[in-house]
Amino acid sequence: MAGLGLALLLLGLVPAGAVWPQPQLVRESPGGGRCRLSPGRFRFGYARSSAVGPGCAVLDQAFRRYQRLLRDAGPRGPGEGPEAAAALPGEDTRPWEPLCAELLVSVATPHCDGFPDMDSVESYKLSTSEDLSLLSSESIWGALRGLETFSQLIWRDEDGTFYLNKTDIVDFPRFAHRGLLLDTSRHYLPVRAILETLVCAQDVMAYNKFNVFHWHIVDDPSFPYESAAFPELSRKGAYNPVTHVYTLNDVKLVIEYARLRGIRVISEFDTPGHTHSWGPGAPGLLTPCYAGSIPSGVHGPVNPILNTTYQFMTELFREVSTVFPDFYLHLGGDEVDFTCWRSNPEIQAFMQRMGFGQDYAKLESFYIQRLLDIISSYGKGYVVWQEVFDNGVKVKPDTIIHVWRENAGPYQQEVARVTKAGYRALLSAPWYLNRISYGQDWQTAYQVEPLEFEGSPEQKELVIGGEACMWGEYVDVTNLTPRLWPRAGAIAERLWSNKTVRDLQDAYRRLANFRCTLLRRGIQAQPLFTGYCDPEYSGF
């Protein structure tokens, strides 16, 4: 059996049960029963018991997606080209074996619209068997997770016949926030055109059961967000004001594409640092730095001492709060360089007046607190990078602190401090996927245990999850996808699966197999190590 498993693995096939990320509970039928599956005739539908039915766009569209994946991206037998696949080989070649005909979905709560949020219930139960497979869930979001699992249970033997093993699955995520950060400032990632990087990423996120897309949309190098209130920001701050921007339509497209896959979109407009590209389109917003007693012509962080700054932020974030429907906004707040503030005589005078002495962290806090008040007034919650907490800024109790620093002592200690103070923590420090190294570095990311820090059970409850970060210094549309997948999959499993799912060899076997599934789905995912998939990647 181990031998057969290996043979099937070498063919890019594995028997049922090899789902990524690993479900919480999988029980294959002891009798080892299985049914054939005819991709052309298999049907997805709603169970009678379901509180949602035809017309529920999220599920209607998901049924079509998975139908198409089954048809186009089923594992192929050796030596078959695309033509062979189009002819649906495997149909009725073994009429004596039972046929699995349909999957019925039953959702308990009658909600079809709206967006997933932090409290969405993503659990589901899946029971596959001859004739009828059943997927039941509390919400449509859980049904989406179950559909993905179902699609991964289907495998194909060497003759090209599709099979589904009789399997019972009970599944739910370990953490509520399972995110991926992409950075569209350091390099522009296209939404349309031939390579739809940003929307395509949502597909693969859903295959991995990620549920948060953290859109680090602007930063020092460029400002691609086309603001209705301040159109000059992208006109003067984007790499190219026509080709390298995200229009309101682009943003809406990404948000809707993500929603249909059960993915939240959290935008980040990072201030007061990381705002160099804001300067040209917002005169007076950034602090003029001084060389001695005269302005040097260079600008630093947002100028925190002017009322106009807060008027600007009020307008900008009014727009951002509307455009991005998620309850949370990511407000940044990391890496504020005090050099420029220190050089500016008006800022020095302000520090005097406020009694801040030489403590520029107090000035930063002053700015951030006013910004948080603005955001609160729009009824939004916020996520901030850890410095905001480290600098003692007074934040609302439900603020999420994003732990990212690797060189400021072990990140576990920071998680302990944050949760001890009663704040919720989001972990990214060990998951900077942009920091590549030679070899199987997915293993390091995989072996992280987010709750391994000194703290009470209540503190552990405050860790809401984590995010894989792909910062853009060295990444653009040419290399994002292979660098991201399947490496980010390691983090996806850590955030979804049971704490006990840690076996590296088993993970390797399943992740290598999942990589082949991604190739069949047209995703340019890179290899874990020596080996092959059948078929290999062949474009989209």
Next chain:
Amino acid sequence: MAGLGLALLLLGLVPAGAVWPQPQLVRESPGGGRCRLSPGRFRFGYARSSAVGPGCAVLDQAFRRYQRLLRDAGPRGPGEGPEAAAALPGEDTRPWEPLCAELLVSVATPHCDGFPDMDSVESYKLSTSEDLSLLSSESIWGALRGLETFSQLIWRDEDGTFYLNKTDIVDFPRFAHRGLLLDTSRHYLPVRAILETLVCAQDVMAYNKFNVFHWHIVDDPSFPYESAAFPELSRKGAYNPVTHVYTLNDVKLVIEYARLRGIRVISEFDTPGHTHSWGPGAPGLLTPCYAGSIPSGVHGPVNPILNTTYQFMTELFREVSTVFPDFYLHLGGDEVDFTCWRSNPEIQAFMQRMGFGQDYAKLESFYIQRLLDIISSYGKGYVVWQEVFDNGVKVKPDTIIHVWRENAGPYQQEVARVTKAGYRALLSAPWYLNRISYGQDWQTAYQVEPLEFEGSPEQKELVIGGEACMWGEYVDVTNLTPRLWPRAGAIAERLWSNKTVRDLQDAYRRLANFRCTLLRRGIQAQPLFTGYCDPEYSGF
């Protein structure tokens, strides 16, 4: 002027002179003269003085290629889509500026056929001006290099007009052997299908003026070469005997594609180690390892004590010598693990008989020397990895020793030893591009100086060049191209340009610009750092 240069660079445009790799001598016309260029009407042709003319396939086809690149891949102005490019904007928008109408090529020696070799003369002179530009060279191979340079001299202003600055170039390579190693055993790289990785790589090699493709075609994990003499080798040793093989036609396709671009193809069938995949298709070839007094079922390196081994090698390399026309074969000889040989009682007995004692390097030498004799009998020369030299194998004086080990002391000392012994050296130790790291690692590769070792001028003469190596453990069709380009370009310039061309800032500027040129030519080359190209990569 620096400001203008920066602005043009930011637009993905740079004025003439920004050629990669940097030519030996570039002189822009002091008057700064330039002419407009109409991609649709520009003509490539032969000068009357040329010893070759129409019908010379290498140049006829090169003219067509560069004509197409001009038309399809000219830098575009901001905001233009593919449609705009098809309409050839820039035609006749400035009729008052002189038009450059044609490039005439003059080749001195009347040879049109055959293959480039180690002695091919690749120098050329290029003089561009209004009406007529002239490219003259000793051989067709030099003309190819000059055509590439010419194509990189063309730039475009913000209005979309193509320009060519009046420029005189005298150019020749610093080293004769400028290679790239690709490994098609650890992962299969397709020749056909949608992604023609192996042939596509030849295109980009030519853009970089590389002239040797080192095809590490088989190794432990798989044997994709379809041998006429021993078809079982790939039938049982390839990942898939139908989809993951190189047929004779595939190999011929690669060799001819490379030849037309002035690139030599050197095959490597590495023995006696790295041969695990040979075993299933060649019973008796590999050494049976022993566990105590009985065979363990595992096999080690090629069995060097059997006559059948040498009969096999005689047949296989007879075929390989014919299929691969280059004078040189790479015979491998690296990393032979003696454990299995030591365990085998028949090998022990043979060692006794031969008086080798316990020195298994002597057994390795015994094997390699017989193999070299076989190769010599076919009138071929050979390249071997450094261990063959290190182990004191007696090789022909014209053998090339390939220096690759990084952990056996500084590679400079090995180069010194090899050349002191009178052998030619080929450098790869500092150029393992598969070993990725975070950041701008192209700089490390760029800063290598191949002749920086202790030795006489005669020794320095023996360094024939180097090779960038992209081993395949973590690389397949999904990530090869972005991982290779433009990083390998750093090595291309080191091997082509003058020793004095070392300025990192200038190299960054030109390489970033060259990367944008590669994108326009449809090559998925990754960014060096934060920034953008216009247009970005948009598929092929």
